[in-house]
Amino acid sequence: MINCIIVDDEPLAATLLENHISKIDHFKLVGKAENAMEAYKLLQNQKVDLMFLDIHMPHLNGIDFLRSLSQKPKTIFTTAYRDFAIEGFELEAVDYLLKPITFERFFKSVERVLRNSDPKDDFIILKTEGMHQKLTLSEIVYIESQGNDIKVTMASNVSFISKSKITDLEFALVSKGFVRIHRSFIINARFVSAYNNNEVHLGDHKIPIGRSYKQEFDTFTSFVSKNKLL
Template structure:
């Protein structure tokens, strides 16, 4: 569970964020503050993983408040003003969302945090499929296939899910998690490789082609993983 707080002096904006948070099982709202001083008290009294922080607040704006913290939680700026975006990202904010905030935009931002903060350390992705947001453990994912504007995620159980995402977006996240892109349309979980040639990879019941432009990277991967084991 990810403990989060809302720091915003606008009641309607805070209520909207609270409603968005309630729709995501892994988020737990543990407090709300209307100004920086009240927010500081919340941060001192309990462990906060994620802070939704407005910028224009009385007495002490959100940028200066975050800059003043020696131990900064993951922070998503929520504001009506575009001009502070550069300063926000210089403070290593997770995201900078402009009001009014739709749930779709909110979830896209929170997903970045969910990929990196879990209480158990489990690696997972969250994909919107069939109208719901589904959590998939990376150990379950066999391969990912690009299908136009969608991706098809196939699991080791042979189940599959379709989601409105781009394979390039997942590639940057999963590259360090044991996944490798072997084709313009395919990214595989290398833990499931059971056989291979220069032109294809076998993952259990599935045979995946190796694209010409990805062949060199795949060969480097094979040489590293199976070093001194190739006969």
């Protein structure tokens, strides 16, 4: 059983999350809080395995609250804004959910908590052409947004089309060696062969760098340098 708490000052958002949690057999909601101080008391008095944490709250926002904790439960950020995804990544959050949160997106997020997989064998499951396709992360070269679909290109040069949004995958993959460098592209840093300020080369594939993704690109270059990928 995974003990959960919800920290959110919006009653409707908290109720929606509570309904989602009630549908997962292995999840148990052990408390709700409307601000950081109430959440802190819950963490002191309850065994909490997973915290659903809103970012915009009175007095102390969710990012600063999580950063202040010496012992952090697994955390899934919930927010109406995508601006804090990098901070969430740095705090090793499980995921970053954008409101309003559908059950499908919620389930994709909590599946990572339920699944205890070896990072070398980590994977995603996408519905493609009526089938649920298991795609090993280490074999994905890049992901491209194509309107209401995404195209996933593999190392074998095979591609898969799925009716998904690129934002649904962005936060989950960034801690796995992936980075979003354009509104339409997420790349796997393991396949980078060259880059400059305008584009990244993944073998024969050339991916443009979007101006508004400079911070993500800086994170990417730091990752490349740290892991000696080039």
